[in-house]
Amino acid sequence: MERVDVRKESYHDSVFLMALSAELAKSPGLEAGHVVLGTPANLALLAREGFAGRELAGCTATDLVIALRAGDEVALRRAQARVDALLSARASAPESGGAERPIGLDGGLRALPQANLALISVPGVYAAYEAERALERGLHVMIFSDNVSVEEELALKRRARAEGLLVMGPDCGTALIGGKPLGFANRLRRGPIGLVGASGTGLQEVSCQIHRRGGGVSHLLGTGGRDLSAAIGGLTTFCAIDLLAADPETAVIGLVSKPPAAEVAAKVLAHLEAAGKPAVVIFLGDEPRASRPRLRIASSLAEAAFLAVALAEGREPGALTDESADHDHRALAAGLAPEQRVLHGLFCGGTLGGEALLVLRDRIGPILSNLAHGGGPPLAAEHTLTDLGDDEYTQGRPHPMIEPALRCEHIVRLGSARETAVLLLDLVLGAGSHADPAGVTAPAILEARRLNPTLIPILSVTGTDLDAQGLAGQVATLRDAGALVLPSNVAAASLAARVIAHQEGRR
Numbered sequence: 001m002e003r004v005d006v007r008k009e010s011y012h013d014s015v016f017l018m019a020l021s022a023e024l025a026k027s028p029g030l031e032a033g034h035v036v037l038g039t040p041a042n043l044a045l046l047a048r049e050g051f052a053g054r055e056l057a058g059c060t061a062t063d064l065v066i067a068l069r070a071g072d073e074v075a076l077r078r079a080q081a082r083v084d085a086l087l088s089a090r091a092s093a094p095e096s097g098g099a100e101r102p103i104g105l106d107g108g109l110r111a112l113p114q115a116n117l118a119l120i121s122v123p124g125v126y127a128a129y130e131a132e133r134a135l136e137r138g139l140h141v142m143i144f145s146d147n148v149s150v151e152e153e154l155a156l157k158r159r160a161r162a163e164g165l166l167v168m169g170p171d172c173g174t175a176l177i178g179g180k181p182l183g184f185a186n187r188l189r190r191g192p193i194g195l196v197g198a199s200g201t202g203l204q205e206v207s208c209q210i211h212r213r214g215g216g217v218s219h220l221l222g223t224g225g226r227d228l229s230a231a232i233g234g235l236t237t238f239c240a241i242d243l244l245a246a247d248p249e250t251a252v253i254g255l256v257s258k259p260p261a262a263e264v265a266a267k268v269l270a271h272l273e274a275a276g277k278p279a280v281v282i283f284l285g286d287e288p289r290a291s292r293p294r295l296r297i298a299s300s301l302a303e304a305a306f307l308a309v310a311l312a313e314g315r316e317p318g319a320l321t322d323e324s325a326d327h328d329h330r331a332l333a334a335g336l337a338p339e340q341r342v343l344h345g346l347f348c349g350g351t352l353g354g355e356a357l358l359v360l361r362d363r364i365g366p367i368l369s370n371l372a373h374g375g376g377p378p379l380a381a382e383h384t385l386t387d388l389g390d391d392e393y394t395q396g397r398p399h400p401m402i403e404p405a406l407r408c409e410h411i412v413r414l415g416s417a418r419e420t421a422v423l424l425l426d427l428v429l430g431a432g433s434h435a436d437p438a439g440v441t442a443p444a445i446l447e448a449r450r451l452n453p454t455l456i457p458i459l460s461v462t463g464t465d466l467d468a469q470g471l472a473g474q475v476a477t478l479r480d481a482g483a484l485v486l487p488s489n490v491a492a493a494s495l496a497a498r499v500i501a502h503q504e505g506r507r
Helices: 014-024 040-048 073-091 104-111 124-136 150-162 200-212 235-246 262-274 301-312 329-334 350-364 405-415 437-451 471-480 489-505
Strands: 002-007 030-037 064-070 117-120 140-143 174-177 180-183 190-197 217-222 252-257 279-283 295-297 342-347 384-387 420-428 456-462 484-486
Touching: 002 073, 014 030, 014 073, 030 040, 030 073, 040 064, 064 073, 104 124, 117 124, 124 140, 124 150, 140 150, 150 235, 174 200, 190 200, 190 235, 190 301, 200 217, 200 252, 200 301, 200 350, 200 420, 200 456, 217 235, 235 252, 235 262, 252 262, 252 301, 262 279, 262 295, 279 301, 301 350, 301 489, 329 489, 342 350, 342 405, 342 489, 350 384, 350 420, 350 489, 405 420, 405 437, 420 437, 420 489, 437 456, 437 471, 456 471, 456 489, 471 484, 484 489
Parallel strands: 117 140, 190 217, 190 252, 252 279, 279 295, 342 384, 342 420, 420 456, 456 484
Antiparallel strands: 002 064, 030 064, 174 180, 174 217
């Protein structure tokens, strides 16, 4: 039995809808449940899953669509009641004693006239218009929304730079301004290192590694994934570097990104060197570059943090040690059966998965991945690495950082395959992420190990001791489930590669 309910002009932001969908998935007897806006992509998803009919005709991006399928009427009514309760709780929240929720930019400025930044999270077709209105009022802008055209992004960023304002995004999910997290971000020790980046989980990993090494972060400024493309030319990156260069609390600047367009990279590096402060750069996956007097080039996210902390402390960094060497990969491989020669990576963070893919391909050769050409079938008897945060997995569903249960089925299926030797996973804590991702993930690891007792689960946790989830408790839960928890993403990938390389060498 199924039910489709369309509520016209009932917009809710994507983060809330993802969290609501995650709660809805817990309804007993529910076979399929989606609470999404009526965007073309979401309507196509619903059609693929068999939801169609006149109710969906004429839906727009501001219409709320509730699509439910259950085995019987009781389960269907229970799921519908759950959705209504969650929507009602959000609508009535101000009546519980909190401040009244302002509506729109004008209402927000009336409630908070001293604000100097607007966070835009509306359907992409409206995001550029709202960002333009915020710039007219002299506000910096963070655009959480995606589906903003390149032409609109370029126009916004040109205007912002001319007026000395910052446009972070579009599709910017991570920022930390004066210690306040926006989007997906971690609680960090305040300190003299300012970060700029086009990569959300990359910025989170670098900032958490800085915290872990005793350093602190002044600000963390996201740019949006297209900023360093030839089309945009690094406009936000230039602006962010200038802001951090002028900030008295920032002594060291860090830049985190995938490889930029070649002509943009040269200009950005020159601009960063001219900023007058020591700087660290990682273009993850780029060709090796030589360091310059004021500019250190890192080869991993952890090394970027290592270099930044040393420079902030006024000392020569030296070399980063291989933290995977604390585990004996030979002893781990010795416990594997002869047929266990396959590695599967299941990642929530795209940049974390990208870094792991670079390490693995360098040491063990070809790997099928949706982060590069050639994604593999779920139970392929070949090495695979999958970014579960990719659009193909998240259309109409919560991101796995919000609902880690979405990864559990893959953990059990892949981990229990007789060829699987290593499962390589990430876990991301902080604002925006699930309240207890380790508690959700650990049972799946235990089940995979029950079915495949010699399986080696290897993880890293991106987070700090200040995060609400509690870093130490999350790590303990994973270790109790039999996982090896490494201190960084690159260390986890390195250990996984060493185990597989040794196992393959025993053929």
